[in-house]
Amino acid sequence: MSTYNKSMALTGEPPRSLSIGQKIAVLLGLSGLGILLLAVFNTSFPNKTLWLTLSLSAIGIGTIWFSWDAYSQKIPGIKNDGVWFRSISSRGLWGWVAGLALTGFYIVLYFYPEYLGLVSDGENKGVIGLFDPLSKFLNGNPASQWFVYGTLYTVAILAFGIKFIWKYRHNRYERLRTWSVMFFQTAFAFIIPELMARLNGHKILDGGSLPYYDLKNIWPLNYYNFEGYRIKMFLSSGEIGFAFLIFGILSIFVITPILTYKYGKRWYCSWVCGCGGLAETAGDSFRQLSDKSTFAWKVERWVVHSVVVFVTLMTTAVIYSYLGTDTSKYWLTKSSFLIGVAVLLTLVFGWAMIFKRDQLQKDAKYGAIGYFVIIIALIGFHFFSGEGEVFLFKSGTLRKSYSFLIGSIFSGVIGTGFYPIFGSRVWCRFGCPMAAILGFQQKLFSRFRITTNGGQCISCGNCSTYCEMGIDVRAYAQKGENIVRASCVGCGICSAVCPRGVLKLENGPLEGRIDSNQVLLGNDVDLMNLVNKK
């Protein structure tokens, strides 16, 4: 039996210990966090700008220094030595401590921001107060808990992004992808919306105000994008506001389908998205913790698609609630909107059931039929019951439940807080409705696949182990079958860790995209013809 013990070292490679440089780097990073923690307990810092700069620099430099020390002296290649020996990355004590700390942070962030020092009518205190100068510098207003979160989020993606780039410096796909998520987080999620806030009230917006809008955050991930208050703000802001609104609609109905057809959902999930960005950088050390069992896959399919149904119902109800009934005032009314939704859903459902039914598993068909009947029944119910509440519930109730259950608990507390326990993509895999919609298309109508290289697989299991989405990649590769899975975000790590060059992410013709074989390439040609005849 194995005699090694899990080390208590945070990041050492037992029996290797941390170098002196790494120890100092850890100390530096922790001191940066320490400043933030002191601020939480209302230590008053004389010069907030200086101390915030010190804190964020210490966190960033600490992380980068640590990574430099870890990778710079090594020959480029796969760097997974000791991953399962380290307590932090193998669900050991430190993993649980980190998981609890992160979860606690999210609970405070979402539900008790006053403990972070948020003061709604007056000067912020605590750690939010510490961020006031930066917030005022960027958008002109005092900080909120979301500004603090956004800043830390961006620092994490940048610092751990650099770590990731060094770790995979032999792999150009990984380097480019990481630069991309770092760019989209910094520019689109962080700086542009903050600067845009300065334009509010300006004459180029006709004196109106734009809602806070991260342009790459697409509905339904951005589940509130079409809510009444945001529509009002878009429409109040002249042509620019209108253009943003149109862009939001085109994003999901036009841009997304085209890009997903051409490149698979990776163009979004592992190149652009902020949730994906954090998972790929700060979450990289936890990717191996995802559950690969077929049971987990089954849970995933039911849960993530239920979230899609939930967000569709919720958004429909919310939009319905603020639309009028008089066609002479505005062409889009409650009724025409509902009919539009019903037609769109029927088209998608009909297309999948008629043209793609042989690619759907049995439970997928049952699920789709069940959910389709429910939605159409609810919409029908509206027309038969006269003008009542759509979907039996008040739109406000749906909206609040979604925001609490999915927006906060699922994506934040569980999705990120449990990184060290369930792996880095729990939200993306089980919860994200955007990922589910892109995945639906990726599975049925996309050029993207992971090609399996003939008969070269040795079933070692590196690909499955390091798949953050919990796909049992090996199950396909060892059959010589290409991997075409709805959940694959195209991070490319399976291909990177494969010791035999078996996997390649690529966009190719739809014909023969899956290419399943019973007998693998390399064997008798007659036998292959006999067994593989379709």
Added chain:
Amino acid sequence: MEHIVIIGNGIAGVTAARHIRKLSDKKITIVSAESEYFFSRTALMYVYMGHMKFEHTQPYENHFWKKNRIDLVRGYVTKVNTKEKSLHIDGAPDLNYDKLIIATGSKPNKFGWPGQDLDGVQGLYSKQDLDLLEENAPNNKVCKRAVIVGGGLIGIELAEMLRTRDIPVTFLVREPSFWNNILPNRDSEMINEHIREHHIDLRLGVSLKEIHPDENGRVKSVTLAGTGEEIDCNLVGLTAGVTPNIDFLKDSGIELGRGVKVNRFLETNVEDVYAIGDCAEQQEAIGNRRAVEAVWYTGRMMGETLAQTICGNRMEYKPGHWFNSAKFLDIEYQTYGWVFPEPRKKESETHFHWRHPKEKRCITIAFDNDSETVLGINTFGIRLRHEVFDRWLSEKRTVDFVMEHLRDASFDPEFYKNFESDIVSKYNADFGKSINLKKKNLKRIFKIA
């Protein structure tokens, strides 16, 4: 119901079982002394390195076997009685079979070195070997130096494993260059450099003479043949190849050579007894292949083929073009067709070689002098598409054709820097040709009209 019993739960036996299940309703039993469930032997190294846990090396979930009605018996077969068609198993009740498949794999070679059975001297093949290695070399305090004997694929894996725990390694290779009974000199030379780059003390052309014990019967040091140099060490890894694991068949009446002798139908001399995988020895050679091929892929292919025979479609074992792959520390290696090293190369076989000026990448293509037909290719640090190269070998393409279409064969990840144009210009310079490299073409690659 016919009862098929398979001895050995490695890739060969398990593949046979899976395919028999697909084709039939027969009762299937797999007997293994090594492990409860099938695991990927090639992945054991990653468990020691901490890349994976042992359960990750198991390609099927534990419920798979019951669901597919494949019975698993844990025990060591000590005797095969072919007259009564029964097995005597240490650790489990006796079994009767209607058809028997022997798929017991290999065991590490030992060449009678003095001290080869001391504590701290081991091979690396089985799960038990891995567990033993955790005891013998858990870290560099217990194991201050390891000596590895035998410059093949397992030797370099063992060296890589030990280096992840900062254990100093002396690597004894009998040949003048690493694995150059298989690799041409220039390919092998690059691997030598890479081994040294990883701070492994590589000793070429050096053999082991003797292993010395300390007062407790554990290994203390080794002496080298020739120089007589003594090297202190706490672990000796014997990785000089493997040999079929067939001792338990000695008195069974089944004809044995180095391995279990089989004909082209994988049948032994005894009716209803078959052998596949590492432990099978072909009576007649198949092309350039060796009589005993201890390779993952051939084990799997024999399993695929034998399942047909067992299920009523008697089929000859006719493997297609040779292919193989390995990873030497950070360098991936793939090969398709035959590229022979200099001593075994025919006069008519010419090699084209390209090597990257800085990075550890190279490629060697073997072709026939007269017809210019490509015989095979070795690539290091470059991935090739199996399907495309296999097709070119079947179509007996010339080296000019291969050069011209080299981009179609690339399997490196997207955005990788490609070296095809460097390779082709070197080819043009070496052989006075003027080949123009064609663009990558998806229609050609995927054979779409």
